[in-house]
Amino acid sequence: xxxxxxxxxxxxxxxxxxxGALLVASERPDITVVLVGPPDVAAECxxxxxxxxxxxxxxxxxxxxxxxxxxxxxxxxxxxxxRVAARLVRDGEADATVSAGSTGAAMAAAVFTLGRLQxxxxxxxxxxxxxxxxxxxxxxxxxxxxxxxxxxxxFALAGAAYASTLGMASPRVxxxxxxxxxxxxxxxxxxxxxxxxxxxIDFVGNVEGGDVPLGGRADVVxxxxxxxxxxxxxxxxxxxxxxxxxxxxxxxxxxxxxxxxGVSVVAHGSSSASExxxxxxxxxxxxxxxxxxxxxxxxxxxxxxRRSQAGLEALT
Amino acid sequence: xxxxxxxxxxxxxxxxxxxGALLVASERPDITVVLVGPPDVAAECxxxxxxxxxxxxxxxxxxxxxxxxxxxxxxxxxxxxxRVAARLVRDGEADATVSAGSTGAAMAAAVFTLGRLQxxxxxxxxxxxxxxxxxxxxxxxxxxxxxxxxxxxxFALAGAAYASTLGMASPRVxxxxxxxxxxxxxxxxxxxxxxxxxxxIDFVGNVEGGDVPLGGRADVVxxxxxxxxxxxxxxxxxxxxxxxxxxxxxxxxxxxxxxxxGVSVVAHGSSSASExxxxxxxxxxxxxxxxxxxxxxxxxxxxxxRRSQAGLEALT
Numbered sequence: 133x134x135x136x137x138x139x140x141x142x143x144x145x146x147x148x149x150x151x152g153a154l155l156v157a158s159e160r161p162d163i164t165v166v167l168v169g170p171p172d173v174a175a176e177c178x179x180x181x182x183x184x185x186x187x188x189x190x191x192x193x194x195x196x197x198x199x200x201x202x203x204x205x206x207x208x209x210x211x212x213x214x215r216v217a218a219r220l221v222r223d224g225e226a227d228a229t230v231s232a233g234s235t236g237a238a239m240a241a242a243v244f245t246l247g248r249l250q251x252x253x254x255x256x257x258x259x260x261x262x263x264x265x266x267x268x269x270x271x272x273x274x275x276x277x278x279x280x281x282x283x284x285x286x287f288a289l290a291g292a293a294y295a296s297t298l299g300m301a302s303p304r305v306x307x308x309x310x311x312x313x314x315x316x317x318x319x320x321x322x323x324x325x326x327x328x329x330x331x332x333i334d335f336v337g338n339v340e341g342g343d344v345p346l347g348g349r350a351d352v353v354x355x356x357x358x359x360x361x362x363x364x365x366x367x368x369x370x371x372x373x374x375x376x377x378x379x380x381x382x383x384x385x386x387x388x389x390x391x392x393x394g395v396s397v398v399a400h401g402s403s404s405a406s407e408x409x410x411x412x413x414x415x416x417x418x419x420x421x422x423x424x425x426x427x428x429x430x431x432x433x434x435x436x437x438r439r440s441q442a443g444l445e446a447l448t
Numbered sequence: 449x450x451x452x453x454x455x456x457x458x459x460x461x462x463x464x465x466x467x468g469a470l471l472v473a474s475e476r477p478d479i480t481v482v483l484v485g486p487p488d489v490a491a492e493c494x495x496x497x498x499x500x501x502x503x504x505x506x507x508x509x510x511x512x513x514x515x516x517x518x519x520x521x522x523x524x525x526x527x528x529x530x531r532v533a534a535r536l537v538r539d540g541e542a543d544a545t546v547s548a549g550s551t552g553a554a555m556a557a558a559v560f561t562l563g564r565l566q567x568x569x570x571x572x573x574x575x576x577x578x579x580x581x582x583x584x585x586x587x588x589x590x591x592x593x594x595x596x597x598x599x600x601x602x603f604a605l606a607g608a609a610y611a612s613t614l615g616m617a618s619p620r621v622x623x624x625x626x627x628x629x630x631x632x633x634x635x636x637x638x639x640x641x642x643x644x645x646x647x648x649i650d651f652v653g654n655v656e657g658g659d660v661p662l663g664g665r666a667d668v669v670x671x672x673x674x675x676x677x678x679x680x681x682x683x684x685x686x687x688x689x690x691x692x693x694x695x696x697x698x699x700x701x702x703x704x705x706x707x708x709x710g711v712s713v714v715a716h717g718s719s720s721a722s723e724x725x726x727x728x729x730x731x732x733x734x735x736x737x738x739x740x741x742x743x744x745x746x747x748x749x750x751x752x753x754r755r756s757q758a759g760l761e762a763l764t
């Protein structure tokens with residue numbers, strides 16, 4: 133598996149990125165890391181670690197900064213690291229991309245260069261929250277702040293497909309709400325509930341905020357990007373407050389973009405070398421487990437249903 | 449200060465309620481607790497603790513259960529403990545009510561019996577989250593799942609007035625969003641931001657989910673009841689996951705109803721005796737610090753502004 137890694141993404145890039153790549157090289161020889169960035173920066177950084185020709189480097193001269201408007205910057209910078217990395221996936225020269233830079237930039241590059249899967253109106257960001265019982269897939273984690281009910285249905289299908297690549301054969305999908313009872317929720321949740329109940333997934337109904345860190349009730353938790361972002365940052369804040377350590381890192385470690393025609397993983401901007409390495413391993417696993425065809429197949433069913441309904445309605 | 453305490457509210461009522469009342473009696477002789485519930489239940493419970501005539505008991509024969517529709521049940525049960533307690537406040541026989549039963553029932557009783565303050569479309573539930581730097585007032589904590597921007601502005605004024613009764617002279621008010629920068633947020637937040645920026649409060653702009661447990665950026669955090677509920681339950685879940693103990697109890701200890709013509713505090717259904725006692729002390733403090741006139745004055749200014757704007761618009 134070949135993973136294109138953004139050399140310039142992350143608060144401590146490029147050093148922490150190269151260190152992460154070296155960890156992958158030593159622990160997972162089955163994964164080939166391709167560094168994407170300015171060749172002189174890569175050469176200096178690798179040389180300083182005595183790893184001069186350890187990795188293939190693909191040249192990319194521009195960087196999208198964290199404070200830039202992601203869509204505009206990605207469109208303007210043809211040679212941005214995230215765009216070049218996405219091109220490698222599009223052209224079959226890599227199986228996945230990883231960046232610890234701006235999530236918005238990685239999303240924009242994926243949408244522009246790889247394109248959206250049919251049936252997915254707007255791609256989502258899915259994070260794996262290391263909960264008590266077992267990890268929980270939470271989406272959307274922040275990409276889509278205003279959501280329609282139909283978009284939450286797409287997230288549910290894509291999230292379940294992602295969970296299936298993580299070894300959850302028949303993942304239980306819950307809708308994040310302000311109470312577990314059916315009928316709880318704001319207008320968005322009430323309408324989304326009806327849609328999720330009709331999908332070919334194991335829908336367990338409404339789940340609550342506590343079910344994300346505690347796990348156990350649902351394997352996949354679906355919400356809008358506004359609520360998902362607030363929830364994740366609250367969990368991170370509480371972790372920092374109590375000084376507790378979770379075995380598998382913070383709640384928003386490796387985020388996977390769902391609904392695009394390629395595997396793209398975004399690591400936290402403050403990632404350590406081992407967190408960068410984890411994101412590379414996550415991306416490699418998603419690619420080898422067929423994430424994109426699985427999400428695509430799940431959405432196809434939705435597209436087919438809509439077509440069949442439209443056809444039936446046209447007949448009556 | 450006289451506090452009317454719902455004898456039948458809470459998972460472990462009436463025992464835990466009487467134990468809470470006894471704690472208050474021994475630690476805060478300046479607070480007079482009036483128990484509201486069936487006299488025979490009170491007599492038996494007090495007798496078993498050798499405190500037969502320690503408290504005044506006001507008879508109330510009905511109870512609103514946690515699984516009932518709160519508004520309907522409160523309307524139907526004229527002699528419900530929460531309604532009788534609210535009547536005591538309305539008639540000047542108590543300064544505040546406390547219940548560890550259904551928040552919805554306490555809210556319905558307060559709205560029906562005490563009435564809403566002018567300028568408050570829908571009352572809010574404010575909780576005091578024990579954050580790292582200092583406690584944070586979070587509202588709405590779950591009463592209003594669908595909110596208009598104007599309602600969030602009312603919450604901001606009421607929350608700032610509440611914070612002022614807690615010794616925060618000029619509380620900083622933040623709008624919970626998915627990023628600290630101005631311009632972040634969904635449609636509701638973007639429109640609410642404009643309204644909050646025009647209020648006579650110290651508006652610090654957008655704050656993030658982590659700013660609630662960590663504190664420091666805002667003393668009052670304003671959000672809709674859906675997001676507030678998800679956030680609080682996530683924090684509770686994370687606390688349970690890590691087994692960490694906060695010095696001043698969990699995040700949703702004593703919740704204060706804001707925007708009604710009386711002081712009404714709701715304790716968590718799973719409250720211990722000392723948590724019931726804390727809620728009684730919180731209610732007594734809110735009453736003696738003039739919570740209702742403060743919230744009323746804050747809202748009056750909003751009402752006056754609206755009238756003056758309407759007058760100006762009528763002239764042009």
